[in-house]
Amino acid sequence: MRILLAAIYPYAFLLLYLIIPFDDYFRAPPNILLGILVVAFPFIVKKEDFKKLKSLPIAIFLALFAYLCINSFLSGRWEEDYKIINKVMIAIGLAILYIPVADVKKINTAIIFSSLAAIIFSVYNFVLITDATGSFALGESPQVVESLLIDRLYLGLLSTFSILISFQAIQKKYHPNNNYYLANIFVNAIFIVLIASKIAVVSLFVLLLIRQFYGKRKIWKALIALISLAAVVALFFLLKNENSFQKSENEKISPPAFIEKSMTYELRAVVWHCANTIISNEPFSLTGIGFDATKEKLVSCYDFHITDPHKKQRFVAERYNTHNQFLDFYLSAGFIALLLFLLFIGTSFFPVRKQFFPTAMLAILIMYCLVENVFNRQIGAYYVGFILIVLLTSVKPTENNPIKNI
Structure with a gap:
């Protein structure tokens, strides 16, 4: 029994993070998976596992x-x-x-596929709404807001996670999986821009700035850091002065x-x-x-x-x-x-x-x-x-x- 639960447990965790964005559509599955994890936990956890919490x-x-x-x-x-x-x-x-679980790669994989599933769902909804209304608009348009699977803020957060996970998984030497990670970064980055998730865009610029403090120190890293910092400041002022959707007094x-x-x-x-x-x-x-x-x-x-x-x-x-x-x-x-x-x-x-x-x-x-x-x-x-x-x-x-x- 313990062997069976130990085999199922990591995949229940993976599935939980895979379906989280669909929580508004499927209320029961996340709670069921949480219940399975809670019930199985005492049977598969070992004494030495608790050392990780120290x-x-x-x-x-x-x-x-x-x-x-x-x-x-x-x-x-x-x-x-x-x-x-x-x-x-x-x-x-x-x-x-x-x-x-002791295998963070499974959770990372779930985040990547969860983000892609949310993007596909949102794009599909956008196509249906655009076809029904006969108009096309991106950014903060009604079509985009209504088509998103979850709130734009959390969808941007999920895409940011996916980009970061893919970036850290790319190997310096050539590996076939690198192409998939690069493609995932591109898809999520474009999606963040298209849905106009400002906090996600700012987060990516900040992460780019932070990245310059790691690895070998080179002149171009300092240049990227300055450009990133300037971009963050510019985005802040752009956000502060935003008035495109303000309602006029008349x-x-x-x-x-x-x-x-x-x-x-x-x-x-x-x-x-x-x-x-x-x-x-x-x-x-x-x-x-x-x-x-x-x-x-x-x-x-x-x-x-x-x-x-x-x-x-x-x-x-x-x-x-x-x-x-x-x-x-x-x-x-x-x-x-x-x-x-x-x-x-x-x-x-x-x-x-x-x-x-x-x-x-x-x-x-x-x-x-x-x-x-x-x-x-x-x-x-x-x-x-x-x-x-x-x-x-x-x-x-x-x-x-x-x-x-x-």
């Missing part, structure tokens, strides 16, 4: 999870906070469930909801302003006010500060969160939660700083946490879990299939 970053992340549970329970808001705490549990749980009819939701900069500008207002009005907090209470205060801020009635109605109805994981931890669970999360990031960096791949993954986590509450959605928790697995396998490379340093 790392300071994992200990701090576990401490963050424990603190969120204890703080929420003692504050009497367990029912309200459970949804978020559950997502944090999924992330750390996936890292723990991974330890009997416009009487509000655009469809799916177009309004694509106004990512305007949305975050309003949300961050309200979050900053709440922080300014509240005393310094060690334990926070709770995840639900944070949303309530944000909604009150939208209702008070937004003058445009259509915009106010949308923000209040959607109950937009902070769109910044660092702000959300501070407001909802206090300075202690924020400190633990920052300590996790800091202690994760030092053991892997000489390896490009895990360092790049950590950079991706930071960038996406700056613009998204990654623990507010299950797909975010799954991908944070993947980052934890990468960090885990990099800190303990001798006990896992090693990640190639480049």
Whole structure:
């Protein structure tokens, strides 16, 4: 029985990461696969497997999870906070469930094929919608927004993962698989540009900049670093001044909801302003006010500060969160939660700083946490879990299939 479970277990893990983007269409399979992993785990895990968890970053992340549970329970808001705490549990749980696998290559392969499947699905939807509407537009057009398998932010994140995994898998000497990895990089990069995933584009430029600190030092590396830095700065100002989808004052009819939701900069500008207002009005907090209470205060801020009635109605109805994981931890669970999360990031960096791949993954986590509450959605928790697995396998490379340093 143990042999059979040990044979099935890695493929259940692989299949889980393969179908994650289709979670909105197939709710049951991911939960079933998680159930299989949880049930099988005690039968196949070995005592020596737990040595992989002996790392300071994992200990701090576990401490963050424990603190969120204890703080929420003692504050009497367990029912309200459970949804978020559950997502944090999924992330750390996936890292723990991974330890009997000891083969990160399988998960990497699943990410690559998952990204390609999501792209094919989205392109197919785009063709159908374009044919039905008789119009063609890319970028932030309604056709693109409606055709995407998942939110553009997470689809961009998945494509960024796929590009990074393919890049680190390319061998310096000729190998037939190199062609496939290069093709995958090209397809995902083009797709990111076509869907106008700004955070994914910025992430790729930042990763290109980080890459210049690895390998042999050459003059052209410094040049690439400068160009990448200039591009990131230019993209920041482009994002800041974006107004292509802003509604004019003379416009009487509000655009469809799916177009309004694509106004990512305007949305975050309003949300961050309200979050900053709440922080300014509240005393310094060690334990926070709770995840639900944070949303309530944000909604009150939208209702008070937004003058445009259509915009106010949308923000209040959607109950937009902070769109910044660092702000959300501070407001909802206090300075202690924020400190633990920052300590996790800091202690994760030092053991892997000489390896490009895990360092790049950590950079991706930071960038996406700056613009998204990654623990507010299950797909975010799954991908944070993947980052934890990468960090885990990099800190303990001798006990896992090693990640190639480049």
